[in-house]
Amino acid sequence: MGLKQGGMTRAWRTGVFANVVLICALAASVAVGTITLVRQLSWQHDLRFDLTAERTYSLSAADTSMLRALEAPVTVLFAWGVDRDIAQRVLDAQGAPRADLLAQHYRPLLQDAARRVHRVLEEWSHVTPHLTYNVIDADSAPRELEIEARRLGYNPEDLLNTVLLVQGSRRREIPLRRMMHAVQWGFFPAVAGALPRFPQPPSSWGISEELAPALRALCSGSMPLVGVVVGHDSLIETGSRAFADLGAFLQSEGYEGRALEIARAESLLPFACIIVPAPKKPLSARDMEQLRDYEQAGGRILLIGDPRFAEDYARLLEPFGTRLLSQVVDDRRLRDPSRESAADLQSMSFCVGQHAVDSPLKDRAALYLGPTRPIQVGTDHAPGVERVPLLRASADADAIPVTHDSSRGTYAAIEGQRSKAANAILGVAVNRTHQGSARESRVIVLGGGGILSPDEFALATHFGNRDLLLNCMTWLCDRPFSPQQSAREEARPRLVSVAALSNPLRWVAVIVLPLLAFAVAIAVHLVRRSP
Amino acid sequence: MNRTLILFRRELLALMAAPGTWVLVGLSWLWLGALYRWQVLPSAGHGDLQYMLWQGTLHAVNMQILFVPLLTMRCVSEEKRSGTIEMLVTAPVGDHEIILAKFAAAWVVNILLWGVLPLYSLIAQQTGGDPDWGPVFAACFALLGAGAVLTAIGVFASSLTQNQLLAAFIGLLLTFGFLYAPRLVPADWTWTQGVLASGDLLRQVEEAARGIIDVVAVTFQICMCALFLLFATRSLEVRKWA
Known part of the structure; x- marks a missing residue:
């Protein structure tokens, strides 16, 4: 009290207040500055520690x-x-x-x-x-x-x-x-x-x-141009729902999908990749020649086969020693149980797992291939060719020769000529480097058109189809594979039985511990009161 | 430092020897236990231990809005009311040492208030559960930090007045505002969202209860704690000089 009344002038007091306010404001600024600095640092370095056992919150x-x-x-x-x-x-x-x-x-x-x-x-x-x-x-x-x-x-x-x-x-x-x-x-x-x-x-x-690939696609700037071959009454034609779904999918993944009529195209070289979605009308010799020139210039092609249609891309696949057979795979182990035909293939077990395209999906994602043609991978091929099977049928698979009725979009199986086709190849990735071309050419052949079926592809009941197609595009367009293209393991929930926990919890947490604290309070009170 | 330790010991003993402190501790344990048993734990089936820890931690923080001002209201205001502050400020100890000692003692008692929380995970483990101890540790760490900030706010509130009830009321307003102000801002005030997000103590505790320790959050808590202790020190100093 003496100090307070010790002759302090009003100006002195104001000075003290100003001093205090100034110091406090300065300290607040330093605090805000420190927090901002650390926050800025956290944008560049990982300053968060994930202590969960499964590293649930650690980003890749x-x-x-x-x-x-x-x-x-x-x-x-x-x-x-x-x-x-x-x-x-x-x-x-x-x-x-x-x-x-x-x-x-x-x-x-x-x-x-x-x-x-x-x-x-x-x-x-x-x-x-x-x-x-x-x-x-x-x-x-x-x-x-x-x-x-x-x-x-x-x-x-x-x-x-x-x-x-x-x-x-x-x-x-x-x-x-x-x-x-x-x-x-x-x-x-x-x-x-x-x-x-x-x-x-x-x-x-x-x-x-x-979300990660979509964000990557959004920020990547330039989008690889993907040509979807139309004009052959294919599985995917302009104006169809399948075309719209595929276009939306490509765009969401950072590709620019564009309808491509080979005969009218000046050059195929601007395309980073070309998808040939099972043409009902076979490609003309000129179309095939253009596609072959494109491949030889280091082009990237995704070929879809279908037992309903005769097109087997023989001229394009010949140098790779690969052939789409005019057969349909009948596989009772890998069939879709909800469909009548054993040739309607759907399973989680197609992926071979030896290639970046299919290994992330092996035993993880179901694929719907529908009726599928087997692919023959022979020994006679051009030098420098690499071939890796992507999809296989089971050991119990049969192959049945078919006759195509392209006009009606159906096939007739010749049951009498059924033969064993254990582990038949249903999808293959091939590549080779041409002399004079700096770029390696890459082709993926899939034997079943079901992979592009709108119901399975866009309605997202079989996510493997989208993932397989995305991985195909990633490999063909030479984009970096993201670890997110394989499913991340979910952290298991840590559960406790309510029946087992409720009684001990009630006794310890609600009765014993609070009573203990209250007992200490009484004891302290009594000790303080005692003389 | 030695003087601060002596003062801290004196303050802690004074707090521990007060029946009111233990009543407060008992009430907070009862509160947390009852909430955990009847609200966090589902009525039947199986409970998700991670979710239960998260909920329990949030209850522990919210509980502090009420209990910390009650705990700290006497810190400085009681000394002011009884006149012992004059002896204290004229003793050969700095104002900052007085405030630091009072804060540290209150903080230790604050830890007692929610210190039973990891015990619930231990009980769950004893009854067949498999708690993830990483998030339990992170939650305790965050409660330590949040508790320090709220205790510092309480000490500051106590340094403003010699009326204990008024100090508790100011402390209540400040702690509530500090925890909930970032959430009361309308969503369309987008420019404030980013600024307030980094100062959202409740969100920091929520994150920690999920198992994440963020250096930015720890820095924020240390800075805020230091800032309110500085305010309290200056408040004491103003009284001395003005």
Whole structure:
């Protein structure tokens, strides 16, 4: 008190206050500066330590380097909620979606998906200052979604359950369903007494696996040009849904898909890769010649065969000692059990695993090939050719010669000539270097057109088809393989039985420990009161 | 340093010898235990230990909003009210040493408040669970950091007034604001989101409870702790000189 009244003038006091305020402001600035500096450092070096046993939150080196290399801002918008497709599954007799079923069965599924996507985006945002994200629960905040959608020029419904990556004027849309492997959405019939099919969560998730390549594609700048051969009544023709799906897929992966009529093309050389999707009408000799010239100049081609159509690309494949046989593979072990024909092949066991294209998918992803032609890999080939089988049938497979009816798009199997075709090759990757060409030519031949079937490819019920095609494109276009092209193992949940834990927890945590603390309080009180 | 240690020992003994401290500890253990048993643990089936740890850690932080101001309200204000502060500030110890000792003692008691949390994981392990100890360690580390920041805020609030209740109220407002202000900002104020995101203590604890220790978060916690202790020291100094 003496000090306070010891003749301090008003100016002195003001000076002290000013001094204190100045020191505090200076200290606050130093603190903010230190935090900012460390934050800046964290963009360049990994300053986060993942202590989980499974390293659940550790990004792969490829993802980290990709994110650190971002120079322009990327905005990610993810809106999730009940969309039109889901609403259709729970209609009542009046045709209105049932809110109770949506809340009970679909919201938790979507919520889990949203939480996982959110987590990946959050991890990403820690690595780079150039990535910002916004996750919107469209059911709770429809207005927010509407504002964002209008700002970006979208219809709100189109953004639902889609991750939208935006960098400047470039955009990538990745549907949530693509990240939910083999999810069963189920349905609830409006008719009384009809049995519902309950939705089942995905067997695995592929969130980083889908988002990382899309971001890489978005930021890569130039997009390799991919020609899709049309004009031969192929499996994929301009204007068809399959063409639109393939185009969207290529774009989302950073390729520019373009319809290619070989006869009208001035040159095939601008194309980084050409896809020939099982032409119903055989390619003309001139087309084949152009394709061969392209291959010899170091071109990259994906050839799809189909037992329904006669085209076997013989002239193109001859130097590689490879031939698409006019047969169909009948494999009871690798067939699609839901289909009648044993020639409709679908399995997780096709991949051989000796090549970068198929090894990430071996025993991990189901492929739907449909009716498939076997591929003969003979000994007679040009020098310097390398051939690696990608897909094989099982040891129990048979091969049945077929006659093609290209006009109707069917084939007739000649059952009497069935022969053993154990481990028949169904897909092969070949490459060779030509004299005078600096670039190695690469060709992938797949014996089944089912790989491009829109239902399996775009509706994402068989994710292996997309992955195989992506890996084919990656190898053909000489792009770096990302570790994300193979599924990451999910961290196992650590569960504890509620029945076993609840009693000890109640006794120790709720009764014994608090009582102990209260007993100490009483003891302390008594000790203090005693003289 | 020696003087700080002596002061710290004196403060800690004073806190430990106060029945109120143990009542507070007992209440916080009861609170955490009851929440863990009846809210975090599912009613039947199996509980996800990782999720339970995450929830428990958040409860432990939120609990501190109420308990830390009650713990720290006496720190400086009681000395001011009783007049013992004059003896203390005229003793051969620096203001910063007084504040540091009071803070450290309160922090130790603060650790006691939530210190039972890893015990729940141990109980889960004894009953057949397999907790991931990495996230448990990270959660404790984050609670240490967050506890330090909130205790420093409480000490600062206590240094502002000689009325204990007022100190507790100011502490309550400050701790609540510090934890929740970054989340109360409207989503369309995008420019503030980035700034506030790095100062979101609750988010830092959430992350740690998932098993991540972020050096940026630790730096933030150390800086904020130092800053509020400096404010408290200056507040004491102002009283002395003004």
